[in-house]
Amino acid sequence: MDALRREGDPAADAVITDLVSSGKVGEVNRILREFNENDQPIPSDLPPAVRAFLQATDVLPDWADASRIAGAHDFFVDDGMHVAIVLAYGAMVSCYAAPAPSRVLSITHRLNQPHRRLAETCQFVVNMMAPDPFGSGGSFVPTIQKTRMIHAAVRHLVRASPQWDEARDGVPICQEDLLGAMLIFSVHVIDGMRRLGIAVTDQEAEDYYYIWRVAGIMLGIRPEIAPESLAEARETNALLLERHLGASPEGIELTRNLVFFYEEMIPGKAFDGIVPAMIRQVVDPSVADALQVPNPRVWTSLTAVGSRLMRQMERMEDDNRAARAVLDKAAQLLLTGSVRTLADGQRAVLNIPEGLQHGWNTAGASTGRPGCPEAGTPGGASASP
Structure with missing residues (x-):
């Protein structure tokens, strides 16, 4: 692990240089x-170094299993709203528990932009969870490639900053940081869903981690350091x-x-305590304590009770369409609010890939599940450096 702190992503770093x-x-930037x-x-008018990078990175690992990737998509069609809740309330906070990556955000002046990071994370995940995200009709491969170049650009910027102490913190967005982020967005999400009382089968959990492992390697993580199974991933985490x-x-x-951002979306002040209570429900207690997440006792108790009720409703879902509708409507409303504001009151448009949108709408028609929130142009948008 110490060696991984000294290693970035040589292929992407060379392009940025x-x-x-x-x-x-x-x-x-304009072309991409x-x-x-x-x-x-x-695009033919890209510099040769960029074209070569895009050609070399448009390749799935040779062991990638299409049926496992399809299993992750099916899981997301069924539980994507709940995944998004844990991403919003848990995964982002867990990322802040590591001092070095938090310093990177400070140097790049992104401490006060939780809305933007949330929108980018949600967009990355829905592009990944589209049907056949790496194949024809998807939009995930360019998303990965451009995210990888963004990471390299940030590394270049931060390493040149007098605020960064490489002897102490290593290379910014190093291999260890990339591995840690992959585990947060996979292992932490599964564990957070279960803390909320959401039923996740062992196979669903394995498939969800599997697609993140594929994506992580395509994002520049060295294949030999990416755990092969969810159990190994938990040990590494x-x-x-x-x-x-x-x-x-x-x-x-x-x-x-982040807490302030969520509280601003809730009218009035009476329900502000539910935000830190939700965070404490889905993250490891040591993480919440280290980051000084408030602990409103009443709301924390109510959230715990709500999770127990959620487990009961989840058990009812297969046989009770009304219970399924109530549970998923609550998730939809929370996700819609989480991606609504980008900046200064502007609405955030979350672009849902067409195949995933169809899956959600079909599920809604057959089981009472709601359609997707804030759907924008099919195909999805992706970040640019």
Whole structure:
């Protein structure tokens, strides 16, 4: 693990070094904004280094199993709203419990932008959970490739900053950080769903981790360090938590800003306590304590009771369409609010891939489940450097 802190992503880092030295960063940004679909030819007017990178990284691991990837999609069609709740309330907070990545956000002036990070995370996940996300008709491969270049650009920027102490913190967004983030968005999400009382079968959990492992390797994680099974992933996650869990001024501020962002979406002040209570329900208690998440006793107790009721309703779902409708409507409303605001009161449009939107709508028609929230242009948008 110590060695992984000294290693970035050599292939992507070389591309950014070339672009910075040639002064073509702005030009590449402009071109890549229109490069959003797996089926699109790589733009011919990109610099050779960028074209070579996009060609080399448009390849699935040779062991990737289409049936496991399809299993993750089926799980997300059934429980995507609940996944999004834990991503919003748990995964982001867990990321802030590591001081070094929190310092990266401080240097890049993103401490006070939880809305943007939430929207980007949700968009990444829904692109990943589309039917056949790596194949024809999907939009996930360009999303991965551009995210990988964004990470390299941030590494370049942060390493040049006098605020970054590489001797102490290693390379920013290093291999260990990338591995930790993959485990947070997979292992922590499954565990958080179960803490909420959401029923997740062992096979669903394994498939959900599996697609994250495929995506993580395509994001530049060295294949040999990505755990092969969910059980191994949990062991690695526990090791990383032991190595890096700790309070930092940046992590505490990031968490405070996230809590404030959610509380601002709830009218009035009477229900503000539900936000920290929800966070405490879905994250490890040591993480919540380290980041000074408030502990409103009444709301924490009510949230725990709600989770027990959720378990009962989940058991009723297969036989009770009314229970399913109530449970999923609550999840839909919370997710819709979580992606509604991007900045200064503007609405965030979450672009749901067409196949995933169809799956949610079909499920809604047959079981009483709601359709997807804030659906925008089918196909999904992706980040640009």
